[in-house]
Amino acid sequence: MTTSDPNKVLNQIKGKPAKSIKFQKHNLPKKRAHGKALKKCRLCGRNGAHINKYGLDLCRQCFRDGASKLGFKKYN
Known part of the structure; x- marks a missing residue:
């Protein structure tokens, strides 16, 4: 779940x-500081x-989708 964006309401x-x-x-x-x-x-x-x-600053789902494009290889 993502956080809501207050800029939408401000617009x-x-x-x-x-x-x-x-x-x-x-x-x-x-x-937020931490x-x-x-x-x-x-x-x-x-x-x-x-x-x-x-x-990377990606969640695990987005990382799985684009890992091969980023140069990561999947080993067995």
């Missing part, structure tokens, strides 16, 4: 400044099963 209410200010005050996520929510998959945005090694 919808950009014509209403009072609602926009209230939304930004109460609903925008705070900046933890699980900091790392997202580059392709799908998923938080879980993250592979950060070699600077």
Whole structure:
């Protein structure tokens, strides 16, 4: 499951400044310094099963889909 993007809602209410200010005050996520929510998959945005090694920044499902394109080989 991916996290929701607050920019979608901000684009919808950009014509209403009072609602926009209230939304930004109460609903925008705070900046994370560390933890699980900091790392997202580059392709799908998923938080879980993250592979950060070699600077991949992919979840395991997206890694399996594109591993051969990245140069990884599957051994038996």
